[in-house]
Amino acid sequence: MDSALRRPGTARKRRALTAAQVRVLRIAGWVLLAVLAVLPLLWVLFFAPTTGRGATTFGSAVHDPGDFLITALNGITAAGLYFVVASGFTLIFGLMRVVNMAHGAFFLLGGYIALKLQRAFVGQDSAFGLLSSQVRLWQWVVPTLIAAACIGIAGLAVQQALLRWNQGQDLRQALITIAVSIILADQMIAHFGAFTQDIAWPLVLDKRVDLHVAGVQYTLTRLFILAVAVVIGLGLWLWLHKTRTGMVIRAGVDDRQMVSALGINIQVVFAVAFIVGSALAGFGGAIGGSYASLGPGLDGNWLLYSLVVVIIGGMGSLAGAVVGSLLLGIVSTFAAVYLPSNDTFYSIIFTFVLLAVVLAFRPLGLFGRPA
Amino acid sequence: MQQSLERAIGLLALILAAIGPAIFSTYWISFILTQVFFLGIVAASLIFLSARGGMVSLAQVSVYGIAGFVLGNVVTQGNSKGLNLGWNPWIGLVLGIAIATAIGFIFGALASRSTGIYFLMITLTYAVIANLFFGQVATFSGFGGISGITAPGLIGNVNDHPNRLYYAALACAVLVYASIKYIVRTPFGLTLQGVRDDPVRMSSLGYNVPLHRMIAFGFGGFLASLAGVLFVWWNGHIDPASIDIGSTLDVLVICVIGGLYRLEGAWLGALAFVLIQNYVRTDNLPLIGGTFHTIVGAIFLIIVLISPGGLMGIWDSIVPRGLGPFARPSATAAGSVDSAHAPVEEANR
Numbered sequence: 132m133d134s135a136l137r138r139p140g141t142a143r144k145r146r147a148l149t150a151a152q153v154r155v156l157r158i159a160g161w162v163l164l165a166v167l168a169v170l171p172l173l174w175v176l177f178f179a180p181t182t183g184r185g186a187t188t189f190g191s192a193v194h195d196p197g198d199f200l201i202t203a204l205n206g207i208t209a210a211g212l213y214f215v216v217a218s219g220f221t222l223i224f225g226l227m228r229v230v231n232m233a234h235g236a237f238f239l240l241g242g243y244i245a246l247k248l249q250r251a252f253v254g255q256d257s258a259f260g261l262l263s264s265q266v267r268l269w270q271w272v273v274p275t276l277i278a279a280a281c282i283g284i285a286g287l288a289v290q291q292a293l294l295r296w297n298q299g300q301d302l303r304q305a306l307i308t309i310a311v312s313i314i315l316a317d318q319m320i321a322h323f324g325a326f327t328q329d330i331a332w333p334l335v336l337d338k339r340v341d342l343h344v345a346g347v348q349y350t351l352t353r354l355f356i357l358a359v360a361v362v363i364g365l366g367l368w369l370w371l372h373k374t375r376t377g378m379v380i381r382a383g384v385d386d387r388q389m390v391s392a393l394g395i396n397i398q399v400v401f402a403v404a405f406i407v408g409s410a411l412a413g414f415g416g417a418i419g420g421s422y423a424s425l426g427p428g429l430d431g432n433w434l435l436y437s438l439v440v441v442i443i444g445g446m447g448s449l450a451g452a453v454v455g456s457l458l459l460g461i462v463s464t465f466a467a468v469y470l471p472s473n474d475t476f477y478s479i480i481f482t483f484v485l486l487a488v489v490l491a492f493r494p495l496g497l498f499g500r501p502a
Numbered sequence: 503m504q505q506s507l508e509r510a511i512g513l514l515a516l517i518l519a520a521i522g523p524a525i526f527s528t529y530w531i532s533f534i535l536t537q538v539f540f541l542g543i544v545a546a547s548l549i550f551l552s553a554r555g556g557m558v559s560l561a562q563v564s565v566y567g568i569a570g571f572v573l574g575n576v577v578t579q580g581n582s583k584g585l586n587l588g589w590n591p592w593i594g595l596v597l598g599i600a601i602a603t604a605i606g607f608i609f610g611a612l613a614s615r616s617t618g619i620y621f622l623m624i625t626l627t628y629a630v631i632a633n634l635f636f637g638q639v640a641t642f643s644g645f646g647g648i649s650g651i652t653a654p655g656l657i658g659n660v661n662d663h664p665n666r667l668y669y670a671a672l673a674c675a676v677l678v679y680a681s682i683k684y685i686v687r688t689p690f691g692l693t694l695q696g697v698r699d700d701p702v703r704m705s706s707l708g709y710n711v712p713l714h715r716m717i718a719f720g721f722g723g724f725l726a727s728l729a730g731v732l733f734v735w736w737n738g739h740i741d742p743a744s745i746d747i748g749s750t751l752d753v754l755v756i757c758v759i760g761g762l763y764r765l766e767g768a769w770l771g772a773l774a775f776v777l778i779q780n781y782v783r784t785d786n787l788p789l790i791g792g793t794f795h796t797i798v799g800a801i802f803l804i805i806v807l808i809s810p811g812g813l814m815g816i817w818d819s820i821v822p823r824g825l826g827p828f829a830r831p832s833a834t835a836a837g838s839v840d841s842a843h844a845p846v847e848e849a850n851r
Contacts, residue, residue: 230619232626293807301619302558306758306806313751313799314792321791431747435630438623446620476638483631487612490624494615 160492167488175199175469185471197345202468203461208353210460211360212419216433217440218367218452219411225384225447226404228301229294231286232308234412235434236315241282241413242420243323246330248274260329263337271333271421279414286409287402295398312430320427327426330417356418363411367449380404384447439482443489445499454497458485504821512766519672523665532664538776539671540732542769543678545756547725550682553763554691555718556617556698561609561625563753564632565723567745569602569730571636574648574740583644591654599727606723607716614712614719617701629750637742647741651734660736671732675769678725682765685721694718748795755802761814770813 148156174191181190192199220234231237250256252270293307332352339348371377379400383390391397416425419433439459444451462485466478489497523531544562551557576597579588613624636643652659657666685691696704697714705711734740743749752775760771775798782794790796809815 228619230623293803297807302622303806303810305619305622306754307803309751309754310799310803310806313755313802314796316748317792317795317799318790321787321793321796428746431630432634434747435627435634438627442623442627476640479631479634479638483628483635486624486627486631490612490615 164488164492171465171469175465179469187469188472188475189468197347198468200342200345200347201349202464204349204353206461206464207457208357208460209464210456211357212415212422213436213440213456213460214360214452215363215418216412216415217437217444217456218363218449219408219415220437221441221444221447221449221452222367222404222411223408224441226380227298227401229290229405230301230305230308231408232305232434233289233312233315234308234409234437235430235432236312236319237282237286237409237412238416238419238433239319239425239430240285240315241278241416242330242425243319243416244281244413245274245278245417246328246420246425247323248277249330261331263332263334266331266333268333268335271330271336274330275414275417278417279410282413282416283406283410286412287406289409290402290405295401312434316427316430319430323425325427327424328420329424330420332421352422356422359418363414364449364453371449376400376403439486442486442496445493445496448496448498448500451496451498504818507821508766516676522672523668528664531668532660534776534780536664536668536671536732536736538769538772539668539675540729540736541753541756541776542772543675543729543732544726544753545760545768545772546675546678546682546765547722547729548753548757549760549762549765549768550685550725551718551722552757553765554686554698555694555715557613557621557625557715557719558618558754558762559625559719559722560622560750560754561606561628561632562722562726563745563750564629565602565606565609566726566730566733567632567636567740568605569598569727570734570740570744571643571648572601573598573731573734574651575642577652578648578650581648581650583640583646584642584648591652595654595731598731599724602727602730603720603724606726607720609723610716610719611712614715617698617715626747626750629745630747633742633746633750636745643740643742645742647739647744649739651738651740653735657735660738667732667736671736674728674732678728679765682725690714690717752798755798757812758802758805759812761812763811764814764818767812767814774813 176192179185179187179189179191179194181187181194189195189198189202216234216238220231223229223231249266249270250261252274253261253265255261255265289308289311293311294304297303297307336352336355338351340351340354341347342349369377371381379390379395380403383397383400387397390400415433419425423429436459440452440455441447442455443458444453444455459482462481463478466481467475470478493499495501518525519535522535526535544566548559548562551559551562573591573594575585576587576589576594577591578584579586609625609628613621613628616624636647637645653667657663657670660667686695693704693709694714697709697711701711704714733744737744756771756775757768758771759774760767760769778798778801779794782797784793787793787796805812811818
């Protein structure tokens with residue numbers, strides 16, 4: 132068994148590759164990637180039929196540009212929400228090497244806090260939820276911000292009480308956050324119920340706007356989510372690249388010891404990063420609870436989205452989170468719409484294929500660097 | 503001294519298990535102990551990967567579920583969902599194990615260039631994707647899952663002959679234990695240990711590091727698929743909830759309670775977990791609310807914080823030890839295993 136697995140034989144063969152052969156192999160790899168990317172694109176743009184065995188819901192983009200545009204916007208706006216949640220995850224990881232497995236539970240808890248606050252503000256708590264005509268703008272905005280703040284504090288508590296004295300033991304910290312997520316998931320079922328609920332959008336946002344392209348009417352709330360994501364992305368970028376705190380954080384990502392040797396209290400920086408990262412999860416939970424719904428098990432789904440985004444994009448990279456969430460949002464949305472109608476439930480496979488392709492070519496993710 | 507004491511205890515446990523049906527009630531045999539054996543097998547596959555390969559895998563439950571779903575699709579007939587092939591249960595057994603092991607190899611190949619927390623994250627995405635896949639794809643399962651899965655005639659109806667499945671599970675557990683103990687002594691097992699401790703050095707010595715990880719992962723998948731087969735025979739039914747994130751974490755909890763560094767911890771942890779699950783039957787804990795999951799989560803948290811070696815770690819600290827093949831100083835807490843070196847090393851290209 133041993134001798135078969137040893138490398139020398141294969142290593143010698145590898146060294147024998149000439150530069151030209153390496154180039155050919157590299158080109159072949161790129162061609163394969165291009166085919167993987169181009170074939171689905173051609174299918175969506177030109178070949179998806181509306182009749183016959185492989186009939187899709189809308190047909191190709193040429194056939195039905197309006198629904199193609201809507202699907203594309205759906206993908207991009209979903210990506211916006213993925214980015215809001217995953218950017219918190221990647222911020223915490225990038226600085227502290229902590230994989231916060233409770234990120235999905237924080238998301239759900241933030242959503243529930245916003246839900247309860249909104250119902251308290253409106254003064255009505257029925258099992259059927261609220262109508263958007265009952266909700267004013269501040270009755271959505273204030274609960275969302277309070278939820279984000281609460282989750283930021285919860286994250287800080289977990290970091291100070293449980294993670295701080297285990298610094299450097301990344302696997303142990305991951306196990307600790309898993310334990311937190313188990314307890315939180317069970318407690319949320321006990322206190323918020325086992326059925327799905329959603330947060331109501333305010334009336335000002337809950338309408339359709341005419342895009343004046345191919346006669347498409349699009350929901351304003353999704354555009355609002357996209358705008359929020361862009362603002363958060365820009366804000367994070369400015370914070371990390373144009374302020375002193377951000378500079379310290381980026382320095383901390385590169386060399387923690389050196390930063391603290393320069394007299395900066397790295398523990399404060401860690402705490403700030405954990406507050407912001409967790410608050411983004413809670414903020415995303417409030418938006419996600421309005422955009423989709425809140426219920427048991429969704430913490431796992433949102434943890435999955437965050438993990439996939441950062442594995443694709445590269446851990447700890449803000450640009451990676453942007454690209455990863457766009458890829459995930461677009462691939463999963465298009466797969467669900469442009470697969471033949473009888474087979475749309477296979478769309479989950481495309482998430483896996485996306486992950487597999489990226490891991491096969493770049494084990495550290497598209498923007499990842501070795502630790 | 504510890505080794506001989508442990509051998510004596512192990513032998514005693516084995517004898518007790520062998521004459522189990524004469525001592526324990528039917529409920530214990532058919533419900534608690536059978537479940538302990540197969541959950542212990544899944545946990546053992548995780549402990550093997552974690553202790554020997556430095557790969558804490560959360561995909562073990564999904565591989566076990568894949569074996570169960572394949573078996574269910576192949577042997578049943580007349581379900582509203584699934585393939586309803588209605589073939590011989592033995593064919594189902596072989597296909598279930600073969601397909602699950604193959605998928606284990608694929609999973610392993612994709613994750614083989616990562617270790618530590620990266621591995622944990624990648625395998626967690628496998629687990630969630632497998633769960634969503636079987637939940638959505640009505641061709642193979644759908645939300646309600648597959649019912650009426652029968653064991654082959656040799657095992658018979660589980661309700662009529664609980665002892666047969668009990669002994670089958672016991673035999674599997676013993677075989678799995680023995681095979682892991684054997685594998686870790688082979689050159690492959692020793693190389694894997696080298697890969698765990700210093701992948702860079704191993705690869706510069708000429709070993710193919712990703713290939714070793716992939717083979718170990720495939721072997722772990724094979725062990726998990728055995729447990730999956732036992733599970734569907736025992737349960738007669740499998741649905742996506744059997745492999746959801748909660749079940750995935752349950753197996754991790756079992757390993758941590760038992761001890762992530764000692765193989766024996768798998769079955770010890772499974773026993774502790776199943777007992778808590780059975781005898782703490784509350785839907786509403788006093789003061790805080792919640793079910794037994796809150797208790798299990800709290801136990802898990804306390805163990806990770808205070809005694810990372812789990813129950814076996816406590817045992818090791820009480821009884822003076824020799825150096826067994828799975829022995830690790832209990833001072834090396836979870837986490838410090840991998841953080842000593844770079845978590846991901848680029849494959850040599």
